[in-house]
Amino acid sequence: METLEEKKAAVVEDFSMFDEWLDKYEYLIELGKKLESYPDEAKTEDKLIKGCQSRVWLDWEKKDGRIYFKADSDAIITKGIISLLIDVYSGSTAKQIAEDDFAFISEIGLRENLSPTRAGGLASMIETIKAVARSNE
Amino acid sequence: MAISSVRSLFPGLELSVYGRPLVYLDNAATSLRPMTVVEKWTQMAIDKNANIHRAVHKKASEATDEYEQAREAVRRFINASSREEIIFTSGTTASINLLAYSFGEAFIREGDEILILESEHHSDLVPWQIMAQRKSAVIKKLPVENDGRIDLQRLRENLSEKTKLLCCAQISNVLGLINPVKDVVNICHSVGCSVLVDGAQGVVHCKVDVQDLGCDFYAFSGHKMYAATGTGVLYGKKDLLDKMPPYMGGGEMIGSVSFEKSTFAPLPGKFEAGTQNINSVPTFVPAIEIVEMMRGKEFEESQRQIVEFVSAELQKDSMIKLYGEPKAIEEKVPLFSISVEGAHHEDLALILDKMGIAVRSGQMCAEPLMDRFGVTGMLRASFAPYNTIEEAEFFIQCLQKAIKMLS
Numbered sequence: 001m002e003t004l005e006e007k008k009a010a011v012v013e014d015f016s017m018f019d020e021w022l023d024k025y026e027y028l029i030e031l032g033k034k035l036e037s038y039p040d041e042a043k044t045e046d047k048l049i050k051g052c053q054s055r056v057w058l059d060w061e062k063k064d065g066r067i068y069f070k071a072d073s074d075a076i077i078t079k080g081i082i083s084l085l086i087d088v089y090s091g092s093t094a095k096q097i098a099e100d101d102f103a104f105i106s107e108i109g110l111r112e113n114l115s116p117t118r119a120g121g122l123a124s125m126i127e128t129i130k131a132v133a134r135s136n137e
Numbered sequence: 138m139a140i141s142s143v144r145s146l147f148p149g150l151e152l153s154v155y156g157r158p159l160v161y162l163d164n165a166a167t168s169l170r171p172m173t174v175v176e177k178w179t180q181m182a183i184d185k186n187a188n189i190h191r192a193v194h195k196k197a198s199e200a201t202d203e204y205e206q207a208r209e210a211v212r213r214f215i216n217a218s219s220r221e222e223i224i225f226t227s228g229t230t231a232s233i234n235l236l237a238y239s240f241g242e243a244f245i246r247e248g249d250e251i252l253i254l255e256s257e258h259h260s261d262l263v264p265w266q267i268m269a270q271r272k273s274a275v276i277k278k279l280p281v282e283n284d285g286r287i288d289l290q291r292l293r294e295n296l297s298e299k300t301k302l303l304c305c306a307q308i309s310n311v312l313g314l315i316n317p318v319k320d321v322v323n324i325c326h327s328v329g330c331s332v333l334v335d336g337a338q339g340v341v342h343c344k345v346d347v348q349d350l351g352c353d354f355y356a357f358s359g360h361k362m363y364a365a366t367g368t369g370v371l372y373g374k375k376d377l378l379d380k381m382p383p384y385m386g387g388g389e390m391i392g393s394v395s396f397e398k399s400t401f402a403p404l405p406g407k408f409e410a411g412t413q414n415i416n417s418v419p420t421f422v423p424a425i426e427i428v429e430m431m432r433g434k435e436f437e438e439s440q441r442q443i444v445e446f447v448s449a450e451l452q453k454d455s456m457i458k459l460y461g462e463p464k465a466i467e468e469k470v471p472l473f474s475i476s477v478e479g480a481h482h483e484d485l486a487l488i489l490d491k492m493g494i495a496v497r498s499g500q501m502c503a504e505p506l507m508d509r510f511g512v513t514g515m516l517r518a519s520f521a522p523y524n525t526i527e528e529a530e531f532f533i534q535c536l537q538k539a540i541k542m543l544s
Contacts, residue, residue, distance in 0.1 A: 021155070021491050022542075029484075029543065053499055054483045055513070074513065075481035076543060077488075 004096055007088045008104040015108035024109070028080030035083040038072035051124030054078045058086075058125070060132050066091050067136060069129070081110070082125055089129055097133035102126050138430050140439060144523050146171040146427070157493035160528050165310050165338055165472055165519035166497055167360045173423035178365050181416040189415050190389055190406075203419040208405070210422045214429075215355065216346040217372050221404035224371040224378075225418050229337040230260040232356035232371035235408060236333060237264035239381035240302065240354075244331075247273040250299045252330070254316075255281045255509055256309040259502045261335045265304065279303070281509070285312035285461040286468075292324055300330045307339025311501050311515065312461030313472030315343060322351040331377070337361055341521070342440075342470040344432065347372055364424035365417035371408070378404055385410035431522035443471045443520055443529045450533045451475055456540070460510060471520035471529075474501065480543040482516040488539040494518075494532055 002010070018024045042059045049056040054075035061068050069086035073079040088104075089097050110122065144150050149169035152159040161169060181203060187196035189204045208223050217223055226232045245251075251265050255278050262276075269276050279295050282288050287305070296303075303325045307318050318339075322332045336345060336357040347355050354377075359368030373381075383390055383401055388411040392400035401407045444466060451459045456478040463469040477485065486498035497517040500507050507514060518532055 025488060025491070026542065053514075054481060075483045077484045 004092045031083045032076040032079035049128045052121035094133045094136035160494045162518040163495045164521040174420045177420045207419045207421040214425045224405045224408040226369040227367050228358040228369035229356045234264045235384040237268040238384045241268035243381040245272045245274050249274045249301045252277045252303045254279045254305040256506045302331045304333045306335040311474045311503050313470050314461045363427050365420040368417045436522045474515040474517040476512045482514045485516050492535045
């Protein structure tokens with residue numbers, strides 16, 4: 001199984017192929033479309049990530065000491081972004097996630113490529129993932 | 138004056154984003170500012186910086202003159218009958234909060250009703266809810282029709298002897314339809330109900346004559362009509378304003394003060410407590426000049442051309458739903474809110490942003506209206522008279538590309 005570091009490196013490599021924002025968005029849209037389906041019954045208020053313009057739900061479970069995330073959004077680019085995040089962090093331990101610096105987000109130019117509201121939404125997604133990890137440490 | 142000459146006054150129209158020319162279609166949120174406004178703003182901050190009304194020194198007198206000239210310019214602009222009817226505020230929201238407090242204190246008793254149009258901006262709903270809670274009054278909703286228009290018969294049915302105030306925008310910030318304010322006022326007045334018109338969008342697109350409209354109150358912002366940010370106006374009929382208590386205490390609003398009792402200044406000072414936005418209010422003068430300059434025939438034709446073109450293009454696509462459909466073209470201003478089947482408003486706005494187009498997405502501060510139409514949000518493109526038909530064409534092209542990307 002890939003380690004957290006390997007997964008992050010793979011995402012950075014994927015994104016290094018894109019020069020244009022348009023390609024990045026198309027890639028995120030594809031990721032969003034491919035995201036594993038999320039159960040409707042888990043689309044509850046307490047699973048909504050606050051601070052996003054669109055609705056984003058994040059759910060998780062702990063198996064063998066590792067955390068696995070599930071997520072959904074009604075906006076496809078946001079869904080692509082959360083998909084990318086949960087692909088990277090699912091399967092890591094709570095400690096690994098809580099201690100991670102999430103710097104690869106800046107490396108792939110995602111933060112700069114987003115509008116201020118969207119960047120705020122991204123920050124909220126990261127915060128929520130970290131909070132889940134901390135509550136499991 | 139030609140559109141191209143007016144455009145040259147707005148440095149914001151020369152900007153680029155992501156290496157592409159900025160196409161600014163978020164004018165309903167805030168307009169761009171012309172150099173004449175920026176210059177007045179700067180001049181006030183540098184040359185005429187003094188507090189107004191009280192001090193006898195030269196700079197205070199210059200600043201006071203500028204401030205009061207702005208009041209006269211606004212009075213003339215909306216044809217109020219006297220300067221006492223023009224209260225400066227920080228914007229439409231502040232105007233309505235002032236009114237909700239002071240009108241509530243003066244005229245609202247337990248069980249009285251405030252009738253509010255379903256399409257109102259939150260700023261014309263929430264202040265009334267706060268007041269209603271304090272005074273045990275009732276907020277009633279006046280529904281809009283499926284096309285976004287007001288049904289006057291429905292208005293008559295919703296009015297009763299308990300209705301003390303009707304709140305309605307001249308133009309909804311979502312629907313872009315010019316409401317029949319004069320008819321609304323006549324109907325309300327016939328049963329003794331006062332009328333507040335939210336003119337935040339209306340003052341930009343319509344020639345406003347408050348005496349002709351007959352409304353009791355009219356609120357608008359400076360920043361949507363090219364003046365400095367943090368400026369606004371509450372117009373009110375003098376006999377009503379006279380009966381209303383002050384909203385805030387302190388500063389310019391006093392008559393005399395002792396620990397036993399204070400008296401209040403006459404209008405308009407009674408409602409202008411504390412140091413006002415003295416550097417910014419004078420920008421109303423050049424802003425009004427620009428508004429009036431952009432009401433010429435060439436602008437009128439260009440606006441109409443944009444309304445016709447964009448409406449037709451949006452209605453061509455069966456996946457697109459346009460909210461606010463006029464019965465006649467004259468009822469619609471170039472403000473278009475849409476939802477697109479299978480494409481989230483936020484995704485569309487994000488892609489358009491990267492193409493250089495600034496539009497709004499979300500609930501547009503009108504959540505009840507979003508619920509009314511069963512959507513979580515909309516995409517809105519709002520044009521100012523300085524926007525061109527070429528920009529409208531570019532917007533449509535880019536919107537089509539964005540929809541394709543998302544489908």
